[in-house]
Amino acid sequence: MEKSLNEQRFYDIEENFKEISSKIAEAASKSGRGRNDIRFMAVTKTVEPLFINHALSLGIDLIGENRVQEFMGKRDELKLDGVEKHLIGHLQTNKVRQIVGNVDSIDGVDSVKLAKEIGKVSSKLGITSDILIEINIGAEESKFGFSPESVIESVYEMSEIKGIRIKGLMAVPPICDDSVKNRVFFENMHQLFIDIGAKKIHNVSMDILSMGMSGDFEEAILSGSNMVRIGSALFGARNYR
Numbered sequence: 001m002e003k004s005l006n007e008q009r010f011y012d013i014e015e016n017f018k019e020i021s022s023k024i025a026e027a028a029s030k031s032g033r034g035r036n037d038i039r040f041m042a043v044t045k046t047v048e049p050l051f052i053n054h055a056l057s058l059g060i061d062l063i064g065e066n067r068v069q070e071f072m073g074k075r076d077e078l079k080l081d082g083v084e085k086h087l088i089g090h091l092q093t094n095k096v097r098q099i100v101g102n103v104d105s106i107d108g109v110d111s112v113k114l115a116k117e118i119g120k121v122s123s124k125l126g127i128t129s130d131i132l133i134e135i136n137i138g139a140e141e142s143k144f145g146f147s148p149e150s151v152i153e154s155v156y157e158m159s160e161i162k163g164i165r166i167k168g169l170m171a172v173p174p175i176c177d178d179s180v181k182n183r184v185f186f187e188n189m190h191q192l193f194i195d196i197g198a199k200k201i202h203n204v205s206m207d208i209l210s211m212g213m214s215g216d217f218e219e220a221i222l223s224g225s226n227m228v229r230i231g232s233a234l235f236g237a238r239n240y241r
Protein backbone atom coordinates (compact mmCIF):
# COMPACT_ATOMS: atom_id res chain seq x y z
CA MET A 1 0.00 0.00 0.00
CA GLU A 2 2.73 2.42 1.06
CA LYS A 3 4.63 1.75 -2.13
CA SER A 4 1.75 2.43 -4.44
CA LEU A 5 1.03 5.73 -2.68
CA ASN A 6 4.60 6.79 -3.25
CA GLU A 7 4.37 5.71 -6.88
CA GLN A 8 1.23 7.75 -7.32
CA ARG A 9 2.99 10.77 -5.91
CA PHE A 10 5.99 10.24 -8.20
CA TYR A 11 3.61 10.13 -11.11
CA ASP A 12 1.84 13.31 -9.97
CA ILE A 13 5.15 15.13 -9.62
CA GLU A 14 6.09 14.13 -13.17
CA GLU A 15 2.78 15.26 -14.59
CA ASN A 16 2.92 18.52 -12.63
CA PHE A 17 6.45 19.13 -13.82
CA LYS A 18 5.48 18.68 -17.47
CA GLU A 19 2.47 20.95 -17.12
CA ILE A 20 4.36 23.71 -15.30
CA SER A 21 7.25 23.49 -17.78
CA SER A 22 4.97 23.98 -20.72
CA LYS A 23 3.23 26.90 -19.02
CA ILE A 24 6.61 28.47 -18.31
CA ALA A 25 7.59 27.99 -21.95
CA GLU A 26 4.39 29.59 -23.13
CA ALA A 27 4.67 32.61 -20.83
CA ALA A 28 8.35 32.98 -21.72
CA SER A 29 7.51 32.97 -25.39
CA LYS A 30 4.75 35.57 -24.88
CA SER A 31 7.30 37.78 -23.18
CA GLY A 32 9.76 37.40 -26.04
CA ARG A 33 12.00 34.87 -24.33
CA GLY A 34 12.58 31.13 -24.38
CA ARG A 35 12.02 28.37 -21.83
CA ASN A 36 15.71 28.41 -20.94
CA ASP A 37 15.62 32.08 -20.01
CA ILE A 38 13.47 31.23 -16.99
CA ARG A 39 14.88 29.29 -14.04
CA PHE A 40 12.51 26.82 -12.41
CA MET A 41 13.12 26.59 -8.68
CA ALA A 42 11.51 23.66 -6.88
CA VAL A 43 10.53 24.88 -3.42
CA THR A 44 11.13 21.92 -1.17
CA LYS A 45 10.01 23.04 2.28
CA THR A 46 8.16 20.26 4.14
CA VAL A 47 8.78 17.85 1.23
CA GLU A 48 10.51 14.57 2.09
CA PRO A 49 13.85 13.79 0.40
CA LEU A 50 12.33 10.85 -1.49
CA PHE A 51 10.06 13.17 -3.44
CA ILE A 52 12.61 15.94 -3.81
CA ASN A 53 15.01 13.41 -5.35
CA HIS A 54 12.32 12.33 -7.73
CA ALA A 55 11.84 15.92 -8.87
CA LEU A 56 15.61 16.27 -9.29
CA SER A 57 15.66 13.12 -11.43
CA LEU A 58 13.35 14.89 -13.88
CA GLY A 59 16.00 17.50 -14.58
CA ILE A 60 15.22 20.19 -12.01
CA ASP A 61 18.54 21.81 -11.15
CA LEU A 62 17.55 24.45 -8.59
CA ILE A 63 15.92 24.05 -5.19
CA GLY A 64 14.79 26.54 -2.58
CA GLU A 65 14.45 25.79 1.12
CA ASN A 66 13.02 28.16 3.70
CA ARG A 67 14.55 27.01 6.94
CA VAL A 68 18.20 26.51 7.76
CA GLN A 69 17.51 23.67 10.14
CA GLU A 70 15.21 21.79 7.80
CA PHE A 71 17.64 22.10 4.92
CA MET A 72 20.66 20.99 6.94
CA GLY A 73 18.68 18.04 8.28
CA LYS A 74 17.62 16.84 4.84
CA ARG A 75 20.56 17.65 2.66
CA ASP A 76 22.59 14.46 3.20
CA GLU A 77 19.69 12.48 1.80
CA LEU A 78 19.39 14.65 -1.32
CA LYS A 79 21.03 13.93 -4.66
CA LEU A 80 22.43 17.38 -5.10
CA ASP A 81 25.12 16.83 -7.73
CA GLY A 82 24.91 19.74 -10.14
CA VAL A 83 21.94 21.20 -8.26
CA GLU A 84 21.90 24.82 -7.15
CA LYS A 85 20.57 25.40 -3.64
CA HIS A 86 19.05 28.65 -2.43
CA LEU A 87 17.80 29.68 0.97
CA ILE A 88 14.58 31.57 0.29
CA GLY A 89 13.06 32.13 3.72
CA HIS A 90 13.68 34.83 6.29
CA LEU A 91 17.13 34.36 7.78
CA GLN A 92 17.94 35.46 11.31
CA THR A 93 21.42 36.90 11.78
CA ASN A 94 22.21 34.29 14.43
CA LYS A 95 21.70 31.51 11.86
CA VAL A 96 24.00 33.00 9.22
CA ARG A 97 27.00 31.05 10.44
CA GLN A 98 25.20 27.75 9.86
CA ILE A 99 24.15 28.42 6.29
CA VAL A 100 26.92 30.42 4.62
CA GLY A 101 28.96 28.09 2.41
CA ASN A 102 26.20 25.49 2.38
CA VAL A 103 23.97 27.15 -0.21
CA ASP A 104 24.67 28.85 -3.53
CA SER A 105 22.57 31.90 -2.80
CA ILE A 106 20.74 33.54 0.08
CA ASP A 107 17.66 35.02 -1.55
CA GLY A 108 15.78 36.73 1.22
CA VAL A 109 18.24 39.41 2.29
CA ASP A 110 15.94 41.91 3.92
CA SER A 111 18.23 44.21 5.89
CA VAL A 112 21.66 45.79 5.66
CA LYS A 113 22.45 44.20 9.01
CA LEU A 114 21.85 40.72 7.59
CA ALA A 115 23.95 41.50 4.51
CA LYS A 116 26.79 42.64 6.77
CA GLU A 117 26.64 39.45 8.80
CA ILE A 118 26.66 37.29 5.65
CA GLY A 119 29.64 39.30 4.40
CA LYS A 120 31.49 38.91 7.67
CA VAL A 121 31.00 35.16 7.92
CA SER A 122 31.79 34.65 4.21
CA SER A 123 34.99 36.69 4.45
CA LYS A 124 36.15 34.60 7.39
CA LEU A 125 35.62 31.47 5.28
CA GLY A 126 37.42 33.10 2.36
CA ILE A 127 34.36 32.94 0.10
CA THR A 128 31.95 35.35 -1.55
CA SER A 129 28.24 34.65 -1.08
CA ASP A 130 25.66 35.45 -3.72
CA ILE A 131 22.58 37.18 -2.38
CA LEU A 132 19.27 38.49 -3.65
CA ILE A 133 17.65 41.51 -2.09
CA GLU A 134 14.11 41.01 -0.89
CA ILE A 135 11.65 43.76 -1.67
CA ASN A 136 8.43 44.23 0.27
CA ILE A 137 6.64 45.22 -2.89
CA GLY A 138 3.18 45.45 -1.36
CA ALA A 139 4.42 47.46 1.65
CA GLU A 140 2.90 44.87 3.96
CA GLU A 141 3.51 45.19 7.68
CA SER A 142 3.68 41.44 8.07
CA LYS A 143 6.40 41.01 5.50
CA PHE A 144 10.14 41.38 5.52
CA GLY A 145 12.05 43.25 2.88
CA PHE A 146 13.23 46.65 1.74
CA SER A 147 10.71 49.21 0.66
CA PRO A 148 10.91 49.99 -3.06
CA GLU A 149 11.46 53.66 -2.22
CA SER A 150 14.41 53.17 0.09
CA VAL A 151 16.13 50.19 -1.45
CA ILE A 152 18.47 52.05 -3.81
CA GLU A 153 20.19 53.80 -0.95
CA SER A 154 20.62 50.47 0.83
CA VAL A 155 21.94 48.81 -2.32
CA TYR A 156 24.72 51.41 -2.45
CA GLU A 157 25.51 50.69 1.16
CA MET A 158 25.48 46.91 0.67
CA SER A 159 27.62 47.14 -2.47
CA GLU A 160 30.51 48.14 -0.20
CA ILE A 161 30.28 45.00 1.94
CA LYS A 162 33.09 42.52 1.38
CA GLY A 163 32.16 38.84 1.07
CA ILE A 164 28.84 39.27 -0.72
CA ARG A 165 27.79 39.71 -4.33
CA ILE A 166 24.37 41.17 -5.07
CA LYS A 167 22.82 39.19 -7.93
CA GLY A 168 19.29 40.47 -8.13
CA LEU A 169 15.94 40.93 -6.44
CA MET A 170 13.26 38.73 -5.01
CA ALA A 171 9.70 39.42 -3.89
CA VAL A 172 6.60 37.78 -2.55
CA PRO A 173 3.73 40.09 -3.51
CA PRO A 174 0.56 40.34 -1.40
CA ILE A 175 -1.89 37.49 -1.74
CA CYS A 176 -4.65 38.65 -4.03
CA ASP A 177 -7.09 36.97 -6.40
CA ASP A 178 -7.06 39.94 -8.69
CA SER A 179 -4.61 39.18 -11.48
CA VAL A 180 -4.62 42.81 -12.64
CA LYS A 181 -3.46 44.03 -9.22
CA ASN A 182 -0.96 41.20 -9.13
CA ARG A 183 0.47 42.35 -12.43
CA VAL A 184 1.01 45.86 -11.04
CA PHE A 185 3.21 44.49 -8.22
CA PHE A 186 5.18 42.39 -10.68
CA GLU A 187 5.57 45.29 -13.13
CA ASN A 188 6.79 47.54 -10.31
CA MET A 189 9.34 44.92 -9.33
CA HIS A 190 10.54 44.65 -12.90
CA GLN A 191 10.92 48.41 -13.15
CA LEU A 192 12.93 48.48 -9.93
CA PHE A 193 15.13 45.68 -11.29
CA ILE A 194 15.76 47.72 -14.46
CA ASP A 195 16.36 50.95 -12.54
CA ILE A 196 18.88 49.42 -10.15
CA GLY A 197 20.64 47.63 -13.02
CA ALA A 198 20.90 50.88 -14.96
CA LYS A 199 22.86 52.49 -12.13
CA LYS A 200 25.71 50.07 -12.80
CA ILE A 201 26.73 49.91 -9.18
CA HIS A 202 30.02 48.20 -8.44
CA ASN A 203 29.53 44.62 -7.16
CA VAL A 204 25.83 44.69 -8.04
CA SER A 205 24.50 42.79 -11.05
CA MET A 206 20.81 42.62 -11.70
CA ASP A 207 20.84 39.12 -13.21
CA ILE A 208 18.04 37.48 -11.28
CA LEU A 209 14.50 38.65 -10.78
CA SER A 210 12.94 35.98 -8.58
CA MET A 211 9.16 36.30 -8.47
CA GLY A 212 6.17 34.12 -9.16
CA MET A 213 4.97 31.10 -7.19
CA SER A 214 2.50 28.27 -7.86
CA GLY A 215 -0.51 30.54 -8.22
CA ASP A 216 0.95 33.37 -10.25
CA PHE A 217 4.16 32.31 -12.02
CA GLU A 218 2.78 32.94 -15.50
CA GLU A 219 1.87 36.54 -14.68
CA ALA A 220 5.25 37.01 -13.07
CA ILE A 221 7.04 35.76 -16.19
CA LEU A 222 4.92 38.02 -18.38
CA SER A 223 6.17 40.92 -16.23
CA GLY A 224 9.83 39.96 -16.59
CA SER A 225 10.55 37.40 -13.89
CA ASN A 226 13.41 35.07 -14.79
CA MET A 227 13.20 32.79 -11.75
CA VAL A 228 9.97 31.22 -10.52
CA ARG A 229 9.66 29.47 -7.17
CA ILE A 230 7.24 26.57 -7.36
CA GLY A 231 6.23 24.46 -4.38
CA SER A 232 2.68 23.17 -4.13
CA ALA A 233 1.97 23.10 -7.88
CA LEU A 234 4.85 20.64 -8.22
CA PHE A 235 4.76 18.57 -5.04
CA GLY A 236 1.10 18.92 -4.06
CA ALA A 237 -0.32 20.71 -1.01
CA ARG A 238 2.13 21.07 1.85
CA ASN A 239 1.63 19.12 5.01
CA TYR A 240 2.94 21.20 7.94
CA ARG A 241 3.19 18.75 10.79
Ligand SMILES: *Cc1c(COP(=O)(O)O)cnc(C)c1O
Pocket: 043, 045, 066, 088, 089, 172, 213, 214, 215, 229, 230, 231, 232, 233
Ligand atom coordinates in the same frame (compact mmCIF):
# COMPACT_ATOMS: atom_id res chain seq x y z
C1 LIG B 1 6.74 28.41 0.04
C2 LIG B 1 7.35 29.45 -0.80
C3 LIG B 1 7.21 29.43 -2.20
C4 LIG B 1 6.39 28.40 -2.96
O1 LIG B 1 5.05 28.57 -2.73
P1 LIG B 1 3.93 27.78 -3.60
O2 LIG B 1 2.77 28.68 -3.61
O3 LIG B 1 3.70 26.50 -2.91
O4 LIG B 1 4.51 27.58 -4.95
C5 LIG B 1 7.85 30.42 -2.93
N1 LIG B 1 8.59 31.37 -2.33
C6 LIG B 1 8.74 31.42 -0.99
C7 LIG B 1 9.55 32.50 -0.41
C8 LIG B 1 8.12 30.47 -0.20
O5 LIG B 1 8.25 30.55 1.13
